[in-house]
Amino acid sequence: MRFRYLAAIVLALVSAAFALDGQIGIHDPSTIIQCDGKYYAFGTGGGGLISNDGWTWNRGASRPGGGVAPDVIHIGDRYYLYYATSSRQPQADVHMIWNKTLDPNSSNFKWEEGGIVASSDGVEDCNAIDPAVFLDPITGKLWLTYGSYFGYIRLVQLDPKTGKRVIPIDKPVDIAINCEASDMIYHDGWYYLLATHGSCCRGTDSGYNIRVGRSRRVTGPFLDNMGIDMIKGGGKLFVGSGGRVVGPGHFGLLDLGDGVQKFSCHYEADLDRGGASVLDIRPLLWKDGWPMAGENVREGTYEIESVRTGTALELAVQGVPVGGSRGGGAAGGRGSMPIGPGGGAVGGGAPGGRGGMFSGVGGVIPPQDVAQVSQNWPLVNIDLRLSNYMVQAQQKWTIAPVANAGGYPGSPYFKITIAGTDRALAATDDAELVAVPAFTGAPEQLWRIEQLSDGTWRIMPKAVPNSKESLALSAVGSSFATLAKFDPKSDRQRWNVKMP
Amino acid sequence: MRTIHRHLLSALGCLAGVAFMAASQLGSGGDSVNSARGPAPNLTRPASAEKAPDADGFIQRWLVLEPIPIQIRSNAQLNDGFVQTTIKTEYFPGQYTAIPHDGDRVTVNGNELMWHAIDTSVYHVNLYHFACALNKPTFNILFWAVTVINCSEEMQGVRLAVGSNAASIWWINGKEVIGIYGDRHMVIDDGVSKRLSLKKGTNIVRCAVINSPGVSDMCARFLDTEDKPVKRFTVKLGDVPR
Numbered sequence: 001m002r003f004r005y006l007a008a009i010v011l012a013l014v015s016a017a018f019a020l021d022g023q024i025g026i027h028d029p030s031t032i033i034q035c036d037g038k039y040y041a042f043g044t045g046g047g048g049l050i051s052n053d054g055w056t057w058n059r060g061a062s063r064p065g066g067g068v069a070p071d072v073i074h075i076g077d078r079y080y081l082y083y084a085t086s087s088r089q090p091q092a093d094v095h096m097i098w099n100k101t102l103d104p105n106s107s108n109f110k111w112e113e114g115g116i117v118a119s120s121d122g123v124e125d126c127n128a129i130d131p132a133v134f135l136d137p138i139t140g141k142l143w144l145t146y147g148s149y150f151g152y153i154r155l156v157q158l159d160p161k162t163g164k165r166v167i168p169i170d171k172p173v174d175i176a177i178n179c180e181a182s183d184m185i186y187h188d189g190w191y192y193l194l195a196t197h198g199s200c201c202r203g204t205d206s207g208y209n210i211r212v213g214r215s216r217r218v219t220g221p222f223l224d225n226m227g228i229d230m231i232k233g234g235g236k237l238f239v240g241s242g243g244r245v246v247g248p249g250h251f252g253l254l255d256l257g258d259g260v261q262k263f264s265c266h267y268e269a270d271l272d273r274g275g276a277s278v279l280d281i282r283p284l285l286w287k288d289g290w291p292m293a294g295e296n297v298r299e300g301t302y303e304i305e306s307v308r309t310g311t312a313l314e315l316a317v318q319g320v321p322v323g324g325s326r327g328g329g330a331a332g333g334r335g336s337m338p339i340g341p342g343g344g345a346v347g348g349g350a351p352g353g354r355g356g357m358f359s360g361v362g363g364v365i366p367p368q369d370v371a372q373v374s375q376n377w378p379l380v381n382i383d384l385r386l387s388n389y390m391v392q393a394q395q396k397w398t399i400a401p402v403a404n405a406g407g408y409p410g411s412p413y414f415k416i417t418i419a420g421t422d423r424a425l426a427a428t429d430d431a432e433l434v435a436v437p438a439f440t441g442a443p444e445q446l447w448r449i450e451q452l453s454d455g456t457w458r459i460m461p462k463a464v465p466n467s468k469e470s471l472a473l474s475a476v477g478s479s480f481a482t483l484a485k486f487d488p489k490s491d492r493q494r495w496n497v498k499m500p
Numbered sequence: 501m502r503t504i505h506r507h508l509l510s511a512l513g514c515l516a517g518v519a520f521m522a523a524s525q526l527g528s529g530g531d532s533v534n535s536a537r538g539p540a541p542n543l544t545r546p547a548s549a550e551k552a553p554d555a556d557g558f559i560q561r562w563l564v565l566e567p568i569p570i571q572i573r574s575n576a577q578l579n580d581g582f583v584q585t586t587i588k589t590e591y592f593p594g595q596y597t598a599i600p601h602d603g604d605r606v607t608v609n610g611n612e613l614m615w616h617a618i619d620t621s622v623y624h625v626n627l628y629h630f631a632c633a634l635n636k637p638t639f640n641i642l643f644w645a646v647t648v649i650n651c652s653e654e655m656q657g658v659r660l661a662v663g664s665n666a667a668s669i670w671w672i673n674g675k676e677v678i679g680i681y682g683d684r685h686m687v688i689d690d691g692v693s694k695r696l697s698l699k700k701g702t703n704i705v706r707c708a709v710i711n712s713p714g715v716s717d718m719c720a721r722f723l724d725t726e727d728k729p730v731k732r733f734t735v736k737l738g739d740v741p742r
Contacts, residue, residue: 115606125541149685150715178665178685180716199683205576207683232623233663233687 018296018401019245019270021056023049024278028069028130028181031252032264032281032409035079035102039409040462041264041279042070042081053250054254054281055133055407064111065095069130069181069250072102075142080163082117082144084129088407090337096163104237105162115164118172119144125151126172130250135160136182136191138219138308143218145193148180150230153195155219166296175220176230179211181250185291192291193222193230194238196249203275206247206268211235212291229287244271245280248293254281254409258469259277259453259488262409263293267382276417283451294451296411297497301398301419303389303404306475307456307494313473313481314390315418315435316384319392320373323365368393370420382423384433386479393416396500413446415439421499429465431483433473449497456494458486540633540735542621546602550650551619555571557721558623558688559647559705563737564599566613567641567716569632575666575683575712583667583681587642587708597674599704600646615646617737624663624686627709627716639713648707649733655698657725663690664709664718667668672696686717696703698722698733 031080032054033040040061042048045068048061063070064080070083078098087094096114103109120128134143142160147153154172158165176182179195186192192214198207213222213230221229226233239248247268254262261284283294304313307333352414370393377394396419401412416425417439424439424446437495439445443463451460459473464483472493474484486493551561568591572578586700592606600606602617625645631638638648660677663686669679680691709718722730724735 178715197685199575203574228688233685233690234652235687 015054018298019272020410021407022051022277022414023059024057024280025065025273026266026279027277028250029252029264029266030070030072030081031132031183032254033074033079033102034070035074036106037295039261040072040102042072042083043266044070048196049210049279053406054149054409055412059437060104061102062109063097065097066096069134071183071252073135073142075135075160075163078134078163078394080114081111082131082133082186084131084146085136086127086129088122089129090120090127090148092120092128094128094144098114098163099486108406114163117163118144119155125174126154127151129480130181132181132183133158134218136185137186141218143174143184145182145184145360147182148175149178151412152177153179153182153193161375173219174231175222175234176213177189178233179230179235181210183251183253185219185253186362187286187291188289188291190216191218191222191432193220194251194291195230195235197235198249200247200249200268203277204246204269206273208247208249209233209250210238210248210251210265210293211355212238214289236290238291239265240284242456243271244423245274253284255411256291258486260450260458263291263451279304280490285451285455286453294455296401297449297451297457299398299413299417301396301500303395303498303500304397304416304459305494305496305498306386306481307480307496308475308491309386311475311478312395313384313397313495314387314392315377315394315423316379316385317382317394319387319390319394320368322368323405324389325360358418367391370396370418370459374418374421377423379437381437382435384425384435386475386481389498393420399447399449401496402441402446405441408448408450413444413448414449416459427461427464427471429467429482431464431469432470433481433483452488452494454494457497459495460486473481501566503541507547510631512729517566517649519622538624540629541699543618543629543633544621546617546619546737548595549738550734551730552734553731554623556623556688556729557681557731559649559720560620560623560737561735562625562645562647563739564605564625564627564630565600565615565644566614566636567627567638567643568608568642569637570642570710572640572710575714577593578667578682578710578712580619580679580681583669583679583710585711587669590643591644591714595644595696596706599648602666603609623721624687624717625718625719628714638716641711643704643710643716645718646704647735649698649703649705650666650736651698651700651703653732654700655724655730655732657695657720658722658730659695660668660693660705660720661689661723662693662707663687663718664707665715666711668707668709668718669718671704673699674706683712685714685734686719687723688719689723692723695712695725697710701732710729 030422032040049057050060051057067083067085072081073127100108109360120126127148131146142158152174153176181196215225216348224234224236244268248265252264263284270278285294287290398419405413422438427444446462448460471483472486474493476482591608600615604615653730665682665686
């Protein structure tokens, strides 16, 4: 079961994950949306962030209206954006504006007013803020959820052709209570309502966390995994504080296709940024029908194991058993009889006793010294292959971020080198793999390492020389690896990135 | 809720235009404050002698005291120590032991406050609406609530399961059984007590809920040894004599 490896990946989190790069300060971010190859996120107060690659962000997104917690969707040739204003909460209004583009430098950039689509009158059990818009992929209907801690999260139907209410006086449906920043997604026959619980706006003292319930119907009821209705405060934890970040809130889905899904959120406080509220993008995993927050890959040394073959990526060099060779002898490989002090084979004995093929060599066998075992490795490019993992030096890979080389949603590009050396994994111009003697930073030596929805990983070079194809590390046969087009249905391009 | 909302609510106090309906069939029938605005959503005066819990075991009949103003800057203060100290200040004589009746009055810091018998039609008691209906403060307040449950048999090994916005402390028959602290929102079964016993006959459930700005709210039920709701009781507020 792939998810047993998730624990191993979690255990491998020996160093900090990377926050996004650039100007990432934002509060209550919208769903991240793409427009003409760029990523946009809008936030409370107006404006927002733009990124070319989803890793490095800059201020520059523009919208009118101010207000709080916008959300945005692209339908047809329009981008509909919803945000809330209030002069006297819990009286509030959700406004809609639309545009043909989100690029403020485009000649087509012009926000059009769409009017108020939902309200709370200050008396009813709702505070009409934190709108989120959802296009049902099954029915094509458009829905708006909204609400905050005063009363209920509510659902109303919108017209996908106009972004406005289908029936303006239609009674909203109450779907959750005592939460805010709701968002709805669809997956495999279920509608999921994600909402933020806990206290907001207190920096490092914020208890913000994101919870989820699901329903077979878009109108609910939304129950958590223990059957508690979100109308009664139910909700399975999706993500909470951890590491160097406090108070995740405002879930947004970023679907990159090919089964790769991510989510965006903000943290109330990024401890490495003075407690500022910042944007983040992380993998979205699915387990037993429930979404889970994944982690972006972290710097460290790992085994890279093929899910398909169960064998590990390694340099195609003569391996040396850890602790030294055992004597030659019976069929079975590298000798089955230990070599005694005098150099002769030692006869069999009881396990744990002195001598004998099962008794070990006494004491702790240290990790291989790569400087020593690599003395016999050729000084030129070395091929790659897959082999049984035996904790040997040529099978351990260090994954490290590369500064100023760009990235992809959630992460920078990484170099993958044999631990303790500069030998770097690279793509060749015939879409094969090689380990070059030293990392130079060339695009074919930069790697995109993304967690897939089942917790395994996809590993792709930034570029393949002389090719425009987007390829991924792939097992071929049982013992070799290559680069191939990513097939979300196949195990061949799935990898476990494990503690070594 | 975010800071901007919190500040606005603090400044505005009660916005909801609600009031209790005047009808009462219990006890001496304390006066309710009528306003020109409509009734509190989901809250009514009891119209029957006794009331069973709802289908999920939630207690739906309570005596609630009009809110006591307290000194608090924000819900960030609601740690264990602050809540314990604030709630356990003596505001009126017998606040842990007296069984109030509908219409009874107490004096707190020179202000007369009244106990109101209320039924909720949902699983929780929205104290914000309760206060609004009476034109009372809705933030920086402490609510006391009491109910009298009548069990047909002794029940051992049950637990009191509560939720509140924000912090609260609960007593069963005079013994403190659970406190939940911090700036929390009400969810069902948020705090669950250790196992306790309910006597055959009358048992007193008492709570104090404390909040800064926001929607004060509470809910309570009992869970049996299999974590299923206990429903073998009724609430009869008139049962205990003055």
